[in-house]
Amino acid sequence: MKNTHTPGPWSIRPSSNPKNGFGWRDIVSEGAEFKPSYVGEAMEADAYLIATAPDLLECLEGLHKALARMIYKHDPDSKEAEWLQHSNEAIRKAHGL
Numbered sequence: 001m002k003n004t005h006t007p008g009p010w011s012i013r014p015s016s017n018p019k020n021g022f023g024w025r026d027i028v029s030e031g032a033e034f035k036p037s038y039v040g041e042a043m044e045a046d047a048y049l050i051a052t053a054p055d056l057l058e059c060l061e062g063l064h065k066a067l068a069r070m071i072y073k074h075d076p077d078s079k080e081a082e083w084l085q086h087s088n089e090a091i092r093k094a095h096g097l
Contacts, residue, residue, distance in 0.1 A: 010051040027051050057094050060087055 015024035025047050064087045071081050 010054060012047050012051050053094075057091070061091055064088065064091060 009030050011028050011030060012025045013028055015026050017024070017026075027047055027050055064084065067080065067084050067087070071078060071084055075081075
């Protein structure tokens with residue numbers, strides 16, 4: 001499956017939709033066509049997490065590669081190897097695999 005999510009970076013701004021009330025936010029893609037998602041005030045923390053998702057994925061992918069090199073070189077049966085597997089599963093899930 002091809003990764004077709006809206007490219008980042010994403011950011012949160014006050015809603016540009018006049019129909020939305022106070023406290024609503026847009027999740028905005030800076031790297032592609034403007035695609036807002038309207039999120040209510042009660043979900044503001046979720047909106048910030050969603051907007052950070054591309055950065056978190058990029059960091060996880062880099063850390064995964066670094067950890068893999070260290071683990072396989074020194075101790076492939078370590079407790080950290082479980083985290084490596086967990087991070088691999090999260091990366092695959094983020095890419096829809």
